[in-house]
Amino acid sequence: MKRFVLVTSMLLVCLSGWSQDLDWGDYPEGEYSYTFTNIGNIPVDATVTLSGMVESFYTDYPRPTARGLELNNNFPTNGNSVSLRVTFSQPVSNLSFNLLDIDRIDGDSQYQDLVTVIGGNLGTPVTPTIGTASTNTVTGNAILGTNSVEDYATNSISFSTPVTEVTIQYFAGPDWEDPKRQFIFITNFGWDDAGLPVRLVDFGGTSVANQVRLGWQTSYEQNSDYFTIERSPDARAFEAIGRVSSKGFSERLQTYGFSDPAPLKGTNYYRLRQVDRDGTYAYSKIVAVGYDTEGFYFQVVVLDQGRLQVETNAPDPVFGLVDVRGLPSLRQVEQVGANKYLLQVSPTGLVSSGLRIVQMRAGNFSYAKKVLIN
Structure with missing residues (x-):
């Protein structure tokens, strides 16, 4: 499957002009974890972790190349996989990148690429939009190689809502007879440089008397409007129970609070919906607070x-x-x-x-x- 093509330069057009950029060129060869620090105008840290059948990597892989980070594996059989997870220190908006060379090979060997992409925002799933390519088919969040007509065929990946994490899982596909070396490329990550409404540094709650008191702090706010407080009995279906106006513009620590006067008996799950003045929003992490009449x-x-x-x-x-x-x-x-x-x-x-x-x-x-x- 390895193709020897002389590449003098490569422009990642989908990321051009973006000041927030995770550049795989800085990734150390052969490492299974690494943290990129202070990326962009509003600094973000991005921690990369690889797991699964990492022993299937060839020597010095994963490896940064001109096309992006290359995952080069020799999986023993179909269904084997490795996962690459990127976790951001704060939510990023309009994240976008490409996956290259997801395909299937015929001839003296038969093996097939299968890749899934999932996102999340502090535990809440976020579904990506995945572009099609001539060498594969896209079903939901899965890309399955079907042929090898085009070299370095491109599938675009984009998230229209903020994310704090992205996981790319690379499988040996179901059509597999003669396991040999196979690979894909992940291009640089880019996202908006405008930043989210607020940078939330703390959110928690306690049961006091006959209510639950919630508190949170922000270290940065840009054009923020308000917080909607949402509650759920099961951490799945949330309803709004209150609203607190935000500072709007601030680079100093700001403290906020809200009291739930009628919490549910047992476990109450809370989250914040942070809303910007132009409608941009992001969710906080979910916190669970137990409420009991004994306090x-x-x-x-x-x-x-x-x-x-x-x-x-x-x-x-x-x-x-x-x-x-x-x-x-x-x-x-x-x-x-x-x-x-x-x-x-x-x-x-x-x-x-x-x-x-x-x-x-x-x-x-x-x-x-x-x-x-x-």
Whole structure:
């Protein structure tokens, strides 16, 4: 599948003129994780993590090239895959990039490329728009190689709403007889340089008396308008329960608050809808706050590297963590404050994504919360 073509220059037209740009040319060869820091006029960090069958990479891959980052693998059989995930330190708008050379080869070997692309905004799924190419077919978020008529055929990828993460999963496709070397390219990432309405640095809530009090802070605001506070009983269907006007323009720390006077008994899930004056918006992370008539609270926030932060004022809490099958996965609990605890899902920082159930018991007080680990 390797083609030897002399390339003197390559212009990534879809990214030209954008001041926010993740340039793969700076990626270190053969590394499975790397963080790009201070990208763009409004600085954004982007952390790249590769997982899955990374042992199938050829030496010094993934590798930056003139076409972008090359994933070059020798998968043993169909269904094998590697995943490349990019996580941004804050939401980015109108993210766009290209995928090159997703195809299928006939002749002395038969193997097939299959690529899926998914996005998210602090746990909320975001669906990309995927352009077509002559060498493959696009179904939903999946691109399947069907022929090899065109060299370096291009599939464009774009997100019309803000994202904080993108995952590209590269598979050995279902039509597979003679496994050999195969590859695809990921071009540079570009996004709007205007920035989102606000840069949210903190959002949390506690149960106090007969209400839930929410608080958040911003470190930057540009043309922001207001925050809509949304609540859900299951972290899926949200409804607006209030609105708070924002500062508008600020480069200093701003503090906001809102009280839910009628929280639901049990677990309440909250998020903020941050709205700009031109209608641009982004969602915050989702926080879970337990409400009980005794006045106890139980809040869970998903951190990075397989960690969960729990805040509760319940006395002598005992924690548990299970997956959807009921299998325990809690490795360690560390108390890091008077009412704050750190739960370690994995001692290595590497943890599979999926739904987890955080359990807490304290005397007669017992709660369980569902959290999504990405």
